[in-house]
Amino acid sequence: MYKLKDKEIIFVFTGPTGAGRKTIAEMAGTTIQMKQVISCTTRQPRANEADGRDYHFITKEQFEASRRNDEFIETVEIDGVHYGLRSADVEAGLQQFGCIYLVLNRYGAEILKEVYGDKVKRFFIYASRETILNRLKDRGDSQERIDGYLSHYEEEMAYRNECEHAYENIDSSHTIYDLAKAMEHYLQRGLVDLD
Ligand SMILES: Nc1ncnc2c1ncn2[C@@H]1O[C@H](COP(=O)(O)OP(=O)(O)OP(=O)(O)O)[C@@H](O)[C@H]1O
């Protein structure tokens, strides 16, 4: 297993789907200059998603082949869709950027914490069920897909107290402000002007 160097750190964004984890993670990524390491998935891309930017969109056969080759740190199946994070992608991201972030569900977050211990800081981003419902409707997700995501809401929310930090994402600029302060603390470098 890859051993993280002193200054290398992994931020994991987790919480219920639709709370705004990707949005917040991306904004934080720009603010503090860290890069996302994306997962592989067998689901179809959404209209606004691109291969290699949001996910590595792969077939079930490709996913199985990667799993057989032991390429994944962890995998999960959610509502019939496979997701997996490749060890080589994490290692390359760390070597290139020193600080990376991931967006995972609670099971992925837990495995990363088990594998990399104190080098992993988990940021739990959440919103009320009603807020999420409205955001996903506005995003244009089908009712079937929304129901699927919301069926995991309580299960994901139960992970909140396990995480190092938790933020209710109502106003994204407030969330980013608080989050950047915490991240800076870990990074110990003055890249963000908070005043
Ligand atoms: N603070 C906010 N206020 C209003 N809308 C928001 C806020 N944060 C995110 N959104 C919107 O909510 C929707 C879901 O956000 P996002 O994709 O970041 O969530 P997620 O938790 O990563 O879920 P998923 O894994 O389904 O993408 C998006 O359309 C996004 O623009």
Ligand SMILES: Nc1nc2c(ncn2[C@@H]2O[C@H](COP(=O)(O)O)[C@@H](O)[C@H]2O)c(=O)[nH]1
């Ligand atoms: N444990 C893992 N969870 C992952 C991974 N990649 C994404 N996810 C999480 O799955 C759900 C559904 O994602 P969506 O993009 O289809 O809405 C969400 O919670 C993601 O964060 C992974 O490699 N491992």
